[in-house]
Amino acid sequence: METGNIMINLDEFKKQAYKFVDWIAAYYKDIEKYSVKPDVEPYQVYRKLPANPPEKGEPVDMIFEDFKRIILPGMTHWQSPDFYAFFPANSSLPSLLAEMLTAALGAQCMKWDTSPAATELEELVMNWLKKMTGLPDYFHGVIQDTASTSTLCALLTAREKTSNFEINNEGFKSAGDYRVYCSAEAHSSVDKAVKIAGIGERNITRIETDEHFSLKPAVLEDMIRKDLKEGRKPLCVVATLGTTSSTAVDPLQQISDICSNYNIWLHVDAAYAGSALILPEYRHMLAGIEKVDSFVFNPHKWLFTNFDCSAYFVKDREILIRTFRVVPEYLKSVTGGKVNDYCDWGIQLGRRFRALKLWFVIRNHGVEGLQDKLRKHISLARYFEEEIRGSGSFELTAPVNFNLICFRFKPSNIEDNEKLNRLNEQLLKNINESGKIYLSHTKLKGTYTLRMVTGQTNVEKKHVARAWKIIQEQAMNLKY
Numbered sequence: 281m282e283t284g285n286i287m288i289n290l291d292e293f294k295k296q297a298y299k300f301v302d303w304i305a306a307y308y309k310d311i312e313k314y315s316v317k318p319d320v321e322p323y324q325v326y327r328k329l330p331a332n333p334p335e336k337g338e339p340v341d342m343i344f345e346d347f348k349r350i351i352l353p354g355m356t357h358w359q360s361p362d363f364y365a366f367f368p369a370n371s372s373l374p375s376l377l378a379e380m381l382t383a384a385l386g387a388q389c390m391k392w393d394t395s396p397a398a399t400e401l402e403e404l405v406m407n408w409l410k411k412m413t414g415l416p417d418y419f420h421g422v423i424q425d426t427a428s429t430s431t432l433c434a435l436l437t438a439r440e441k442t443s444n445f446e447i448n449n450e451g452f453k454s455a456g457d458y459r460v461y462c463s464a465e466a467h468s469s470v471d472k473a474v475k476i477a478g479i480g481e482r483n484i485t486r487i488e489t490d491e492h493f494s495l496k497p498a499v500l501e502d503m504i505r506k507d508l509k510e511g512r513k514p515l516c517v518v519a520t521l522g523t524t525s526s527t528a529v530d531p532l533q534q535i536s537d538i539c540s541n542y543n544i545w546l547h548v549d550a551a552y553a554g555s556a557l558i559l560p561e562y563r564h565m566l567a568g569i570e571k572v573d574s575f576v577f578n579p580h581k582w583l584f585t586n587f588d589c590s591a592y593f594v595k596d597r598e599i600l601i602r603t604f605r606v607v608p609e610y611l612k613s614v615t616g617g618k619v620n621d622y623c624d625w626g627i628q629l630g631r632r633f634r635a636l637k638l639w640f641v642i643r644n645h646g647v648e649g650l651q652d653k654l655r656k657h658i659s660l661a662r663y664f665e666e667e668i669r670g671s672g673s674f675e676l677t678a679p680v681n682f683n684l685i686c687f688r689f690k691p692s693n694i695e696d697n698e699k700l701n702r703l704n705e706q707l708l709k710n711i712n713e714s715g716k717i718y719l720s721h722t723k724l725k726g727t728y729t730l731r732m733v734t735g736q737t738n739v740e741k742k743h744v745a746r747a748w749k750i751i752q753e754q755a756m757n758l759k760y
């Protein structure tokens with residue numbers, strides 16, 4: 281194929297874009313035909329690609345062919361209804377359409393001045409989310425890229441509030457031993473945030489959990505008292521609504537009382553399960569919310585909005601802004617202080633127009649449409665749970681709180697936990713190597729556990745029934 285200076289023009293762009301849209305529609309239609317997890321070895325894709333960039337431009341047709349031939353077979357199909365691993369990064373067609381517009385506008389949404397409508401739409405959709413989830417009206421919302429970033433923002437803000445902005449101004453000269461508390465089951469993004477915030481990994485205290493994998497508030501209070509007695513400074517508690525391993529819910533009411541008594545910042549990580557708050561039957565999780573300082577959940581996990589879109593809420597926006605705000609001459613604007621300049625609400629200066637896809641998703645589904653979808657996912661999990669309970673050879677390893685089922689294969693003639701762990705590790709390997717479905721794993725108090733999340737946008741009962749059949753077949757084929 282001829283190569284040269286062939287950067288596409290608008291006419292060519294139109295032709296290609298129509299082709300791409302056709303390809304996307306066919307991809308979604310046929311997505312179940314793809315092996316959900318690719319059969320590739322490390323660097324197999326890399327070695328198929330040229331080591332040097334092309335000197336001359338190449339036609340889009342040629343690049344697209346290589347995408348289909350080399351890239352696609354090395355991709356995991358996260359939007360497949362056979363994807364049950366980790367937590368989903370679920371998308372939807374209105375979100376995809378909005379992402380096209382976002383890419384077309386190519387706008388930087390750092391300040392109101394640089395994209396007024398994007399800033400105002402962000403404020404609006406964050407207010408919509410508060411109404412949809414029952415979060416307090418006095419919260420202020422901002423879209424961050426990920427929950428990891430949101431939690432880091434929370435820790436940095438807590439640090440500055442507690443040190444009276446001394447660390448921002450002077451560095452860590454006299455700050456002393458801060459302590460951050462979270463459950464043994466909290467996400468690793470808390471450890472990462474503690475490291476980045478300069479608090480030091482040794483200053484994170486992971487609190488023991490109960491038989492449901494929820495934080496034990498009495499132990500938390502004991503640890504706080506002990507630290508105070510020994511001259512340390514309790515800085516922040518991170519409570520999780522929906523832990524990564526088993527979607528356990530920490531008792532927010534009791535934790536919030538403790539934080540308020542000892543004047544400690546309370547951050548809530550509801551990265552996955554926060555979406556369930558759009559269902560009134562899950563609002564009980566919010567008891568104690570009035571004492572919460574910051575809260576995060578990810579519409580990019582379970583609210584049908586393309587990655588990335590993390591909804592971060594704070595009670596006191598002035599402290600957040602004071603923690604992050606830096607205004608050099610070239611960023612000064614006459615509207616400063618009258619409108620939200622979201623670059624002051626977090627780490628990034630440049631920001632994508634993420635509010636647009638959320639706006640499309642909420643409008644096109646409607647709140648009821650979103651609720652229906654979540655309830656359906658939850659009912660699919662209940663169906664799978666019942667299958668496990670009735671099987672005789674599998675068992676649940678954690679309560680099913682939302683749409684994650686934690687389970688393991690447990691033949692009646694094996695009692696030894698280590699043996700069962702090895703058996704289930706092998707089972708997961710065989711299931712995933714089949715390419716038909718994709719599950720992930722965790723360990724719950726030493727028990728190797730298979731995790732199955734029925735949260736993919738288009739998952740139906742027929743998919744879950746098929747997955748259950750595959751899991752049983754693979755278990756029957758195990759040699760033990």
Ligand SMILES: Cc1ncc(COP(=O)(O)O)c(C=O)c1O
Pocket residue numbers: 367425426427428429467469520522523524549550551552578590
């Ligand atoms: C409870 C919890 N918190 C935080 C995260 C991190 O999310 P993100 O990838 O948006 O940083 C996850 C990811 O699965 C999670 O399950």
